[in-house]
Amino acid sequence: MDLLIPEYGLLFWQLVVFSIVLIILAVFVWKPVTEALRTREAMIEDSIKSAELAREEMLKIKADNENVLKEARAQRDQLLKDAMAVANKIKEDAKGETAIIAGKMMADAKSAIESEKNAALSEVKNLVSSLSLEIAEKIIREKLSDNKAQRDLVEKFVKEAKIN
Amino acid sequence: MSGYIEKSGYIENMRANEYTNTYKNLIYSVLICLLSVFNIQETVASDGGETEKFNIGEMINHHIKDSHVWEITHGVVIHLPIILYSAPDGLVVFSSENFFNEGHQEVPYMGYVLEHEHISRQDGVSVLDFSITKNVLFIFIDAFIMLFVFLAVAKGYRKNIGKAPKGIQSLFEPIIIFIRDEVVKPSIGEKYQRYLPYLLTLFFFIWFGNLIGLVPGAANMTGNIAVTCVLAIATFFITNLSGKKTYWSHIFNTPGVPWWLRPIILPVEIIGVLTKPVSLMVRLFVSITAGHIVVLSLISLTFIFHSWMVGFGSTVIVTLITIIELLVATIQAYVFTMFTSLYIGMAVEEHH
Numbered sequence: 001m002d003l004l005i006p007e008y009g010l011l012f013w014q015l016v017v018f019s020i021v022l023i024i025l026a027v028f029v030w031k032p033v034t035e036a037l038r039t040r041e042a043m044i045e046d047s048i049k050s051a052e053l054a055r056e057e058m059l060k061i062k063a064d065n066e067n068v069l070k071e072a073r074a075q076r077d078q079l080l081k082d083a084m085a086v087a088n089k090i091k092e093d094a095k096g097e098t099a100i101i102a103g104k105m106m107a108d109a110k111s112a113i114e115s116e117k118n119a120a121l122s123e124v125k126n127l128v129s130s131l132s133l134e135i136a137e138k139i140i141r142e143k144l145s146d147n148k149a150q151r152d153l154v155e156k157f158v159k160e161a162k163i164n
Numbered sequence: 165m166s167g168y169i170e171k172s173g174y175i176e177n178m179r180a181n182e183y184t185n186t187y188k189n190l191i192y193s194v195l196i197c198l199l200s201v202f203n204i205q206e207t208v209a210s211d212g213g214e215t216e217k218f219n220i221g222e223m224i225n226h227h228i229k230d231s232h233v234w235e236i237t238h239g240v241v242i243h244l245p246i247i248l249y250s251a252p253d254g255l256v257v258f259s260s261e262n263f264f265n266e267g268h269q270e271v272p273y274m275g276y277v278l279e280h281e282h283i284s285r286q287d288g289v290s291v292l293d294f295s296i297t298k299n300v301l302f303i304f305i306d307a308f309i310m311l312f313v314f315l316a317v318a319k320g321y322r323k324n325i326g327k328a329p330k331g332i333q334s335l336f337e338p339i340i341i342f343i344r345d346e347v348v349k350p351s352i353g354e355k356y357q358r359y360l361p362y363l364l365t366l367f368f369f370i371w372f373g374n375l376i377g378l379v380p381g382a383a384n385m386t387g388n389i390a391v392t393c394v395l396a397i398a399t400f401f402i403t404n405l406s407g408k409k410t411y412w413s414h415i416f417n418t419p420g421v422p423w424w425l426r427p428i429i430l431p432v433e434i435i436g437v438l439t440k441p442v443s444l445m446v447r448l449f450v451s452i453t454a455g456h457i458v459v460l461s462l463i464s465l466t467f468i469f470h471s472w473m474v475g476f477g478s479t480v481i482v483t484l485i486t487i488i489e490l491l492v493a494t495i496q497a498y499v500f501t502m503f504t505s506l507y508i509g510m511a512v513e514e515h516h
Binding site: 004012015022031034036 | 360
């Protein structure tokens with residue numbers, strides 16, 4: 001039965017020792033420990049959050065990069081297309097100009113040829129008239145008596161001249 | 165007495181077959197241990213024919229009760245200091261060795277008499293005994309281990325700020341977090357931080373005390389009602405001093421009870437306030453003391469039966485019981501902390 005009756009000596013010591021341990025531990029251990037735990041937990045939570053944020057940021061940057069790349073690609077395509085068009089235009093223009101120049105050259109050539117021809121023709125006419133004068137001279141010199149013969153001869157000469 | 169006759173018949177039977185049917189005997193020995201009741205006094209005839217008295221009840225009582233000497237094992241005794249106060253002498257301090265003569269008999273010293281661990285004055289004047297008894301010594305040891313361990317743990321937190329725990333710090337951190345997150349926080353709620361230091365100290369004091377008590381030769385410190393009484397009183401005061409309006413109105417103005425039932429309910433409620441710490445006190449005391457009694461009783465069987473068979477059987481069972489006791493040591497510390505948190509939680513609750 002005396003097992004169930006608390007002894008005052010033991011009560012006293014237990015009270016004293018437990019109180020001292022409680023105070024020492026509360027001040028020097030539990031306070032710093034719980035604070036350290038709380039700070040660390042907060043830090044871990046923050047780290048996780050910031051990691052999440054960084055991940056999102058990275059995804060955004062990645063998407064941005066993709067967009068920039070896409071834009072660049074589109075721009076390049078546009079530039080290429082424009083360049084092609086310009087090149088084509090230049091080609092077409094060059095073709096047109098060439099044609100015009102060629103036409104002009106042709107026309108020049110033609111007019112040159114024409115003038116040459118005319119010159120040549122006038123030369124020929126001059127030659128013919130001088131030849132005719134020569135012939136006429138010759139005829140006059142040889143046979144001026146025979147009328148008929150004269151006439152025939154003239155006709156013959158005229159015919160020849162007309163052909164030319 | 166019939167149980168005794170049956171048992172002695174059993175012993176004779178066993179002795180006859182001792183070396184012929186070993187396995188069967190081993191099973192019997194285990195069964196005997198299981199069926200035995202503790203606290204039996206037996207007189208067993210030794211081999212020499214002389215009778216030798218072995219009083220288990222006395223031995224067990226001697227172990228589980230407090231003492232002014234620490235008998236680690238038979239014959240190895242540490243004499244502890246006696247601190248007494250009485251009006252004529254004032255404060256007196258001396259070793260308990262003075263109470264024993266060469267023949268280990270209790271003798272009076274300076275007018276004081278030690279009888280059945282109770283010190284009185286020969287002249288009848290009342291005396292206050294504040295001696296460092298075996299249990300007080302173990303309270304000191306428990307406190308010392310706690311301070312040693314947790315100051316080291318706190319040092320770890322100062323050293324590794326914001327880093328992963330190391331060494332002894334990482335051993336106790338999960339337990340501290342377990343108590344905080346699984347026991348204290350859910351029971352008390354938001355205001356748990358005010359009570360956390362007390363509850364952590366409580367848990368580790370009981371747990372370490374229980375574990376120290378399992379060491380052979382150690383005292384049954386947490387199985388002493390004075391020790392559990394102080395812890396229960398601390399819980400009682402903390403609970404009631406932090407009681408909020410809801411808590412007191414629940415006691416004095418129990419909701420949902422008709423007015424004519426109030427005179428019956430009020431005493432019940434007040435008894436309820438008192439039974440909470442009493443249940444804490446008795447639960448821890450009983451579970452730890454019972455564990456010690458069971459282990460000692462089983463060991464005593466060997467000395468009752470004077471048989472190595474029984475010794476083998478009881479050793480096996482004692483080993484198993486000790487493993488269970490390790491579990492009980494932890495569970496009881498957990499339960500005490502858990503209930504204390506629940507009571508505080510009930511007291512600080514603001515509304516329903």
